[in-house]
Amino acid sequence: MAILNLQEALAVKIKDGLKTRVLRSPWTYRLLRGAVRHSHFPLETSRQMALYALQQTERAYTGVAPVVWTSAFFPTEIPHALGLTVFSPEVAAALLASLGLAEECLDTAERFWYDRDLCSFHRCVLGATLKGYFPSPTALLATGHICDSAPKTFEAVGRLTGARTFFLDVPRERTPEAEAYIAAQLRDIARELAAVCRLTWHPERLVHAVEASERFRNAAVAANLARVGDVPWRGSDMLNFVYLLFVGQGDPQAAAVYTDLAREAARQPAREKTRKPRLLWLHLKPYFDPSLLNYLEEERGAAIVFEEMNYVYWPSLAGVSPWRGLARKTLAHHAYHTTTERAAVLVSLARCYRADGVVMFAHQGCRATTGALHLLGRLVQQEGLPFLALQGDCIDRRDYAPEQLRTRLDAFLEMLEDRTVV
Amino acid sequence: MIPSFYDGSSGVPAPRKRAGYFCTYTPVEILAAAGFAPLRLEPPQAAGDELPPYLAANLCSFARACLTGGVRGVWGKLDLIVVAGSCTAMVHLYSAWRATLPSPPVYFLDVPRRSGEEAATFFAAQLRRLASVLGLPSGSAGEVLLREAVERYVRQRILLRELCGPLSCAGAVYRRAVLRAAERAPAELPTAPPNECYPPAPAGPAIFLTGCVVPDDIVSLVEECGLRVAMDDSCAGSRPLQVGDEAAPSGEEDLFFNLARRYLNRAPCPRMTLESRLAYLRSIIKSIPCAGMIYFALKFCDFAMHDFPQVRAVFEEAGLPAIFLQGEYGDAATGQMRTRVEAFAELLHRGWRS
Numbered sequence: 001m002a003i004l005n006l007q008e009a010l011a012v013k014i015k016d017g018l019k020t021r022v023l024r025s026p027w028t029y030r031l032l033r034g035a036v037r038h039s040h041f042p043l044e045t046s047r048q049m050a051l052y053a054l055q056q057t058e059r060a061y062t063g064v065a066p067v068v069w070t071s072a073f074f075p076t077e078i079p080h081a082l083g084l085t086v087f088s089p090e091v092a093a094a095l096l097a098s099l100g101l102a103e104e105c106l107d108t109a110e111r112f113w114y115d116r117d118l119c120s121f122h123r124c125v126l127g128a129t130l131k132g133y134f135p136s137p138t139a140l141l142a143t144g145h146i147c148d149s150a151p152k153t154f155e156a157v158g159r160l161t162g163a164r165t166f167f168l169d170v171p172r173e174r175t176p177e178a179e180a181y182i183a184a185q186l187r188d189i190a191r192e193l194a195a196v197c198r199l200t201w202h203p204e205r206l207v208h209a210v211e212a213s214e215r216f217r218n219a220a221v222a223a224n225l226a227r228v229g230d231v232p233w234r235g236s237d238m239l240n241f242v243y244l245l246f247v248g249q250g251d252p253q254a255a256a257v258y259t260d261l262a263r264e265a266a267r268q269p270a271r272e273k274t275r276k277p278r279l280l281w282l283h284l285k286p287y288f289d290p291s292l293l294n295y296l297e298e299e300r301g302a303a304i305v306f307e308e309m310n311y312v313y314w315p316s317l318a319g320v321s322p323w324r325g326l327a328r329k330t331l332a333h334h335a336y337h338t339t340t341e342r343a344a345v346l347v348s349l350a351r352c353y354r355a356d357g358v359v360m361f362a363h364q365g366c367r368a369t370t371g372a373l374h375l376l377g378r379l380v381q382q383e384g385l386p387f388l389a390l391q392g393d394c395i396d397r398r399d400y401a402p403e404q405l406r407t408r409l410d411a412f413l414e415m416l417e418d419r420t421v422v
Numbered sequence: 423m424i425p426s427f428y429d430g431s432s433g434v435p436a437p438r439k440r441a442g443y444f445c446t447y448t449p450v451e452i453l454a455a456a457g458f459a460p461l462r463l464e465p466p467q468a469a470g471d472e473l474p475p476y477l478a479a480n481l482c483s484f485a486r487a488c489l490t491g492g493v494r495g496v497w498g499k500l501d502l503i504v505v506a507g508s509c510t511a512m513v514h515l516y517s518a519w520r521a522t523l524p525s526p527p528v529y530f531l532d533v534p535r536r537s538g539e540e541a542a543t544f545f546a547a548q549l550r551r552l553a554s555v556l557g558l559p560s561g562s563a564g565e566v567l568l569r570e571a572v573e574r575y576v577r578q579r580i581l582l583r584e585l586c587g588p589l590s591c592a593g594a595v596y597r598r599a600v601l602r603a604a605e606r607a608p609a610e611l612p613t614a615p616p617n618e619c620y621p622p623a624p625a626g627p628a629i630f631l632t633g634c635v636v637p638d639d640i641v642s643l644v645e646e647c648g649l650r651v652a653m654d655d656s657c658a659g660s661r662p663l664q665v666g667d668e669a670a671p672s673g674e675e676d677l678f679f680n681l682a683r684r685y686l687n688r689a690p691c692p693r694m695t696l697e698s699r700l701a702y703l704r705s706i707i708k709s710i711p712c713a714g715m716i717y718f719a720l721k722f723c724d725f726a727m728h729d730f731p732q733v734r735a736v737f738e739e740a741g742l743p744a745i746f747l748q749g750e751y752g753d754a755a756t757g758q759m760r761t762r763v764e765a766f767a768e769l770l771h772r773g774w775r776s
């Protein structure tokens with residue numbers, strides 16, 4: 001696994017704990033780029049994505065351009081239109097977990113009164129901020145949709161770092177007034193963000209960013225379509241592309257990486273017909289332990305045929321004003337509305353990818369994705385799709401019980417295999 | 423124990439239809455103007471486990487108890503439920519309620535999480551839609567009804583702030599009973615504070631009680647430990663009373679916009695921005711003398727848990743000690759919690775005596 005080579009290289013540099021000095025040094029990035037180029041990657045596009053991520057990280061730590069932190073699902077077209085460096089602290093938390101560095105951040109946050117019941121992504125972000133691990137933000141852009149925690153975390157980070165926090169309030173219902181409300185907020189945020197970063201807002205640059213975002217979307221749709229034809233990629237690798245979804249929309253470079261992914265998907269031979277069972281995977285994975293998904297996909301030979309996180313839930317941005325388009329996209333997320341709507345999308349994805357069952361990695365601090373778990377499970381099962389919720393945590397390994405998770409996975413896979421044989 | 427002026431004997435006819443709501447960001451004026459008797463739905467703390475268990479155990483127990491309350495029919499016959507999209511838990515409650523209970527109809531109300539002109543414009547549009555769905559006549563006929571309801575609630579809140587505000591000598595448990603009674607009979611307004619002898623508040627140090635939904639058990643526990651709850655900053659306490667009184671004079675501001683603006687600017691609960699919440703708490707610390715702060719968060723209420731470290735810092739800056747309590751809605755006042763509150767009370771008593 002290439003990501004491990006990269007991790008090893010990074011781990012060497014940070015042996016005694018994460019040193020921001022190391023992250024600010026150009027030598028670090030030279031070394032890591034070398035490691036990326038010479039490592040084996042499951043997909044060529046994964047290598048490109050790693051190089052893109054390194055470039056963005058270097059920009060963030062070396063202060064080439066003002067850094068803005070964006071919460072997951074914030075329309076990043078706006079900071080990209082200003083040429084800012086976009087940093088996703090949630091993705092960074094996942095990286096810290098994969099490097100074994102999350103626990104000290106979680107401990108720090110808990111010492112500062114952040115309760116252990118809060119989502120560990122955000123506890124980790126708060127701890128890393130308190131420890132000074134992340135690049136200094138010039139501004140913080142948080143959206144309230146999907147995640148109740150993100151705006152609160154960003155506001156707290158704003159108080160800790162002195163950076164200005166911008167909060168995008170997203171209504172639940174898709175109405176013309178909701179679109180107008182979001183569009184108005186986005187316009188204000190763009191104007192004020194430009195002022196905070198001492199830049200001039202050029203409306204035509206937003207048009208270009210939205211065009212790049214549209215290319216990104218088209219490529220993501222094409223890659224997903226190609227996967228209907230049974231591309232033999234591992235779901236655990238595909239989950240890494242969430243990084244681009246979170247930071248790359250509106251950036252032509254990220255759109256180019258995704259375009260290559262679509263091309264690479266189209267070139268892949270089909271998956272062996274014998275590989276069974278086929279799973280639709282919900283939410284993310286335990287970042288500190290790759291062995292769970294290795295076990296599922298390698299040892300047990302199951303196939304994650306699609307991941308909910310990679311679903312292109314938003315409509316085309318073409319044909320409407322950029323602000324309206326971004327507002328519509330923000331409102332479009334299928335998991336932000338009723339559980340019935342989310343279940344309907346999951347069932348159609350399962351049918352499209354011919355999944356035998358649905359597995360959710362139920363990240364314990366996430367109210368949004370797991371709060372109505374039992375209702376979701378019932379709605380999915382009513383459509384003839386077995387559903388398994390694996391209770392766990394993406395970042396916090398302190399209560400991790402891998403054997404228990406494997407046992408539950410085994411039982412579920414056996415049940416699916418029996419159904420398939422019948 | 424309910425004050426006599428709310429005994430329901432004033433001859434005002436009982437309103438016709440009953441509209442239940444959970445979140446105090448629901449403008450009751452609209453429900454009342456449309457001919458409904460607004461009823462804030464507080465599940466009994468002893469409602470027990472949710473049936474069927476559609477909501478996960480890691481979701482706020484208040485939302486889970488609301489579903490249980492609905493399934494068990496604890497509120498009797500309701501003609502409408504309004505679920506405000508206050509937080510993720512309430513949106514899940516909305517989904518689960520619709521999947522579980524075929525009647526009454528459930529209306530979803532989007533409520534912004536910020537104040538300001540754009541948010542108020544959006545919220546006003548939601549309120550207009552709610553009014554029209556509930557059958558409030560359009561044009562001047564509806565406006566007259568709404569204006570009348572708005573003015574009634576303004577008068578009621580002014581009086582209740584006087585009766586149940588920080589200067590009240592009544593205990594907080596009793597003040598909550600007054601507020602609940604008032605919610606159920608908004609037309610029966612006392613013209614002046616009654617000459618009754620309230621069950622008095624404990625004579626000990628005054629504290630500021632805040633957080634999300636603070637169950638009655640916690641208020642009782644605090645009073646049993648000899649602390650006077652000067653400010654009960656919660657949904658069952660004084661928060662819903664802190665809606666501004668500046669109702670639009672005739673013809674000056676759109677009534678819906680006025681209502682929207684006043685609700686979004688009221689005393690913020692943790693669902694609103696941290697910034698607005700801290701600003702509110704800072705202002706109130708200055709005006710209400712207190713010896714300390716007790717913060718209660720329901721387990722899994724992300725908003726309340728996230729706010730605590732920053733709220734605590736604000737109180738500590740003002741030299742006021744704070745404690746964090748956390749519990750489940752149905753089982754909030756545990757023995758362990760009593761020990762902690764007693765220890766905190768002891769600390770405050772020492773400072774108070776000296």
Ligand code: SF4
Nearest residue numbers: 119121147365366367
């Ligand atoms: S996992 Fe859930 S709670 Fe955590 S950051 Fe993501 S959406 Fe928010």
Ligand code: SF4
Nearest residue numbers: 482509511634635723
């Ligand atoms: S207590 Fe918190 S989580 Fe529960 S309903 Fe209120 S805001 Fe939502």
